[in-house]
Amino acid sequence: MSIKVSDALLKLKVPVPGAGYLKDISPIPSRSQGHNCVVAPISTVLFVPKDQHPVFPLWTQGLVWESNISKDKHWTDYPTPGTIVVMQQPPEQSVALLGDIVATRLKYRGLLGAVIDGRARDVVSCGELCKDGSFQVWSKALSSVGTSMEAKPWAVDVPITIGGVQVSPGDVLCADEGEGVICVIPNDRLQEVADLLPKLKKADDGVLxxxxxxxxxLTALKNYPDHYSNK
Known part of the structure; x- marks a missing residue:
């Protein structure tokens, strides 16, 4: 599909902040064959500072008062197979939320990928996991430091906020191995976006x-009034 879903959200006045685009998050290189795009529902995981209750930091106000992760389970047991797990990390931390062991567990359970609003590690081995195209990893930055130095998982399948974009479990993530995360489509706007895309693609292909x-x-745009660049 030559048109980006984020453009559809922004230009056709579907009122989603930032067109649902998750900025500054990039794919981990995988040396996979071909070009992989993923469209899948979202599971979420909220991480908090290791030694601080999440009620106190301003960035978590209004989210979750109590952890919903059982003490006898690891958070990787919770995300639903067939989803992409989106992970929110406290700002300014230097640790990684995901390495090759966590990625292996998620892939084994049938997750399609992980998006980290924070850091990942074990880039080479994670890239090997992604080579067959069935699992992908995107992150904002890298680190060699393990999660437990600074962070802990606090809640699963709760609303989180990434770069001003609210991400809720059940929303749909459109991600691209070559270009990074494209956008998040709110679940209650999915049909609206799906109805718009065929018309947008036809216009985009025509302009090209x-x-x-x-x-x-400018003449090409006039020839296709439905193009997303036209107001």
């Missing part, structure tokens, strides 16, 4: 075809 034939850009 006109420009390839030598048409100037």
């Amino acid at each position: 075809a006109d420009v390839q034939k030598g048409e100037d850009f």
Whole structure:
């Protein structure tokens, strides 16, 4: 699909902050064959500072007062197979939330990938896990330090906020191995976006075809009023 879902959300006045785009999150290189795109429902995990109750930091106000992760389970036992797990890390931390062991567990359970609003590690071995295209990892940054130095998992399948974009369990993530995370579509807007996309793709392909034939850009846009660049 040549058109980006984030453009559809932004330009066609589906009122989602930031077009649902999760900025500054990039794919871990996997050396996979071909170009992988993933569209899947979301599971969420909220991490908090290791030695601090989440009620106190301003960034967690209003989210979760009590942990919903059982003490006899690891958080990787919770995300639903067939989803992509989106993980929110406290800001300014230097630890990684995911390495090759966590990634292996998630892939074994049938998760399609992990998106980390924070740090990952074991890039080479995680890349090997992703080579077959059935699992992908995206993160904001890297670290060699384990999670338990600074962070702990606090709650699963709760609303989280990434770069001003609210992400809720059951929302749909559109992610691209080559371009990073594209956007999050709220579950209650999914049908609206799905109805818009065929028209947008037809217009986008038409504008591209006109420009390839030598048409100037503004004229090409006029030829296709449904293009997302037209207000």
